[in-house]
Amino acid sequence: MSSCRNINSNILFKIPKGDDFKYDSIPLVPEENFKLAAGDRFSFMFGTNNGEKIILSQSGVQNETNGNTQNNSNVFQNTQRQITYLVRQDGTSNLPVLGIVSVAGKTIVELEEEIRLKLSKNYINPFVQIRVTNQRVIIFPGKGDAQVVGITNANTSLLEAIALAGGIRDEGRANSIKLMRKTKTGKREIYKIDLSTIDGLNHAQMIVQSNDYIYVDFKPRFASAFLTEVTPWLSLLTTALLTYSIITP
Numbered sequence: 001m002s003s004c005r006n007i008n009s010n011i012l013f014k015i016p017k018g019d020d021f022k023y024d025s026i027p028l029v030p031e032e033n034f035k036l037a038a039g040d041r042f043s044f045m046f047g048t049n050n051g052e053k054i055i056l057s058q059s060g061v062q063n064e065t066n067g068n069t070q071n072n073s074n075v076f077q078n079t080q081r082q083i084t085y086l087v088r089q090d091g092t093s094n095l096p097v098l099g100i101v102s103v104a105g106k107t108i109v110e111l112e113e114e115i116r117l118k119l120s121k122n123y124i125n126p127f128v129q130i131r132v133t134n135q136r137v138i139i140f141p142g143k144g145d146a147q148v149v150g151i152t153n154a155n156t157s158l159l160e161a162i163a164l165a166g167g168i169r170d171e172g173r174a175n176s177i178k179l180m181r182k183t184k185t186g187k188r189e190i191y192k193i194d195l196s197t198i199d200g201l202n203h204a205q206m207i208v209q210s211n212d213y214i215y216v217d218f219k220p221r222f223a224s225a226f227l228t229e230v231t232p233w234l235s236l237l238t239t240a241l242l243t244y245s246i247i248t249p
Contacts, residue, residue, distance in 0.1 A: 013215055024189040028206045033107040041084040045129045084133050135210035139165040142172020143218040159204040168216055176217035
C-alpha cells in the first residue's frame with residue numbers, strides 16, 4: 001500500500017481536486033519589455049563614430065591610416081570577444097572604463113542609451129549594442145528529461161521553445177500545457193494552453209520570456225506504474241514461498 005503512494009509521484013504542479021483555481025488570461029506578447037535583474041549576464045559591443053569600424057570590419061574593408069594599412073577584421077574580432085558582465089545582487093555591474101553602473105530594472109534599450117551617454121563624454125559618437133547571454137526558459141516536455149533552453153531570439157514563440165526542447169513526448173498532453181511567468185510583483189501568473197487542435201495555433205505563437213516555466217502535463221499510466229512498483233515485492237514473495245515449499249517436509 002505504501003508503494004501505491006509512489007505511483008506517478010513525479011507529476012508536478014497539480015491542481016487540488018475541488019479547488020476553484022482559475023488560470024490567468026493568456027497574453028500573446030509580453031506585457032512589458034525584458035528588464036535586467038540580479039544574476040543576468042550580458043556583453044556589450046562599443047565603437048566610435050556611430051560604429052564605423054564595426055561596419056568596416058564586417059564588410060572586410062581595409063582602413064588606411066597615416067600611410068599604414070590596418071585590417072579592420074582584427075579590430076572587430078577583438079571587439080567580439082565573449083566577455084560577459086554579471087548583474088550583481090545589488091543591481092550593479094562593473095564595466096570597463098565606466099566602473100560601477102546600476103543596470104537592474106532597465107531594459108536593454110534603456111541601458112544602451114545610458115552607456116552611450118556616459119561614453120559620449122570621452123568618445124565621438126559612441127555606438128553601443130548590448131546582448132543578454134543567459135536568457136533561458138525551463139521546459140518539462142511531458143514525461144522525460146527537463147530542458148533548460150537558451151533564448152537567442154527576443155521573439156521566440158512557445159512552439160519554437162517546445163521544439164528546441166525536442167517536442168512533446170509520447171505521453172505528453174498537447175491539450176494541457178501550463179506556462180508560469182513571473183510578474184513585476186514577484187508572483188507567477190499561470191496560463192493554460194491547448195495546442196491539440198488548429199484553434200491553438202494562435203496561442204502557439206505567444207512570445208516566451210526569460211525565466212518562464214513551461215510544463216506539459218502527461219497521461220498517467222497507472223497500470224504500468226503499479227506493476228513497476230509491485231513487481232519487486234511479488235518477486236520477493238514468490239521466492240520466499242518457493243523457498244518455504246522446498247524446505248518444508
